[in-house]
Structure formats: structure tokens, C-alpha cells
Amino acid sequence: MTHIITGERVTSMTVKTYRLGNSIVVTVPALFNIGENVEYQPIIDENGVISLLPVKHHIFRGNAGYDLRQAMLEENIGDNDIPIGREDAWHE
Known part of the structure; x- marks a missing residue:
């Protein structure tokens, strides 16, 4: 039996x-609230532990010429505003 921790609940x-x-196929419990058609990359480690990593899409990859400043x-x-740290992405 496995203990599943979701937020404040343990199931x-x-x-x-x-x-x-x-x-x-492995069923993912609905209480995980991940929705349908969500992309994950499955990996398995040397101990047989299976993990599902969310696929992250680069928002600018589809349009490399996109000019955010424009x-x-x-x-x-x-x-x-006056930057206080590394917020000035235009002049790095």
C-alpha cells in the first residue's frame, strides 16, 4: 500500500x-487533479522507481523571432522602474 500526499491530504x-x-498503463488517481491530455515524460531509475515529469514548453521556441520588447x-x-537586482533583462 502506498501513501499518496496531495497538498494537505494523505491517501x-x-x-x-x-x-x-x-x-x-498505470492509473493516476483523479484526486491528483492533473486533467486530461497533459503531457508527461516518464522516467525509471535504477531502483525501478517510475516518475512522471511534466513536459515544459518553451513559450518562445515556436516563434524565435518574437520581439518581447516590441x-x-x-x-x-x-x-x-529602477531595477534593484537582475530584472534588467534588456542589458545583460
């Missing part, structure tokens, strides 16, 4: 694998 649950076509100007989004 005891065991899940089984099953075959679907050429794949082995878009900010067009939308009248100002960048007119």
Missing part, C-alpha cells in the same frame, strides 16, 4: 498496471 492507495495495445511597446506595457 492510501494501490494501483495496478494493465495492458492497452503495446503499452502498459510587443510590450505596442501594448503600452511600461518598463519604467
Whole structure:
């Protein structure tokens, strides 16, 4: 039996694998609230622990020529404060 921690709740649950076509499927409990069609990258470590890592999409990769600074100007989004750290991405 496995203890599942989600936020403040701990749930005891065991899940089984099953075959679907050429794949082995593990049911993810609905209480995880991950939704449908969410992409994960499965990995398995040397101890057999399976982890599902969320696939992160680079927001600018689809449009490498996207000019964020120009878009900010067009939308009248100002960048007119004095940086106190490394916020000044334009001059790094």
C-alpha cells in the first residue's frame, strides 16, 4: 500500500498496471487533479522507481523571432522602474 500526499491530504492507495495495445498503463488517481491530455515524460531509475515529469514548453521556441520588447511597446506595457537586482533583462 502506498501513501499518496496531495497538498494537505494523505491517501492510501494501490494501483495496478494493465495492458492497452503495446503499452502498459498505470492509473493516476483523479484526486491528483492533473486533467486530461497533459503531457508527461516518464522516467525509471535504477531502483525501478517510475516518475512522471511534466513536459515544459518553451513559450518562445515556436516563434524565435518574437520581439518581447516590441510587443510590450505596442501594448503600452511600461518598463519604467529602477531595477534593484537582475530584472534588467534588456542589458545583460
